Amino acid sequence: MTQTYDLAVVGGGILGLAHAYVAAREGLKVVLIERDGAASGASIRNFGFITVTGQERGTSWQLARRTRDIWADLAPRAAIPVEHEGLYLTARSPEAIAVIEAFLKTEMGEGCSLMDAAAFRAASGGMGGTDLLGALHSPHEIRVESRFAIPRITAFLAEQMGVTVMTKTAVHEIAPPRLATSRGVVEAGQVVVCPGDDFSTLYPERIAAYGLTRCRLSMLRLAAPGRVRLPGAIMSDLGLVRYRGYGALPEARALEARLRAEVPRLFDNGVHLIVAQGTDGSLIVGDSHHYADVPPPFAPASAEEDILQEYATALGGPVPPVIERWTGTYAVAADRTFLIDTPAENVRLVIVTSGTGASTGFGIAEKVLADLAGLHVGVTA
């Protein structure tokens, strides 16, 4: 017995959830199909850091602004706590300050400011390394606990948005209106495929044409640092080189040269620092970046040492004990932050290729569905 839907979404990570949410919000009859019992890929392994400031200038930055607004609206309705608002990015060299000053002069700097070291220490309960010069403050970010938020959005879609959620169901073949799955045929007029970094199950030739690879990241949870409550997510100046919204500015070259000379191993392990705090006070800290078509599951101990060293340098004080470790992977392209492909009529293949899916996913979903389903939603970028 088949059921007919307006839209089938393949993949229960944040990209799939975003498409299902936007489509259901606009009145479509939606089925969301996830291979596993629950999504357990990049979407639950990330920081839950919905970043605006630092996204690539232009389309990605605009999609991130839109995505942040949708998260802010959806989170309370889905009973998801927003655990942080805002970003503090520490600077410990004149070159880092120069990048921040240049960033503040762009349209992306709207609402952001440069704090001096004393103001950052006061805001962060005394954190900050001995060589801290100042910090960029952005009010635009929000942060959720992804391992909680992703199941909550899934339940919210099923219970309050009328979305049919099929788990433990792998989609093998798509020819609208029929999808062949491990649990029989599903019928849907249109299909969006959000496979994350599964490049081989659906449309492998289409995906191969984009020359994608994968990135593996190491992540840590540290015990709560006493009673300190962070005022927002914190990054170090390595982020000024890595994140394209800052890193593409000409001023970032001098900073990069300085950091490469000072901390070459951190570049070898692709380390940059993000620190976010959970409601229990514990800190999610990362991350490292290693690239390979098939990333080995064996993360070097040096990556963890480098992350903890960067934590100590940027934030000072003792480093709390590590209480949890994990890795995650995501899709990467050299030439784009996301891809939207049309492998067949009434089908779209959507992959975020820059490790920013939590930050841009809802905006991308509106863009895809405006085109595929003719919905009047989203930014015009």
Ligand SMILES: Cc1cc2nc3c(=O)[nH]c(=O)nc-3n(C[C@H](O)[C@H](O)[C@H](O)COP(=O)(O)OP(=O)(O)OC[C@H]3O[C@@H](n4cnc5c(N)ncnc54)[C@H](O)[C@@H]3O)c2cc1C
């Ligand atoms: C450690 C780490 C930290 C990160 N930090 C951040 C961050 O702070 N902010 C940010 O914006 N981004 C961050 N990212 C990136 C972000 O997590 C990803 O861009 C995003 O989760 C990708 O979502 P997705 O839904 O496309 O993929 P996934 O989360 O991988 O989900 C894809 C889903 O599709 C399912 N699937 C695939 N094929 C099929 C099939 N044939 N049939 C049925 N189901 C199928 C899979 O089972 C999987 O559940 C981070 C990533 C990692 C790994």
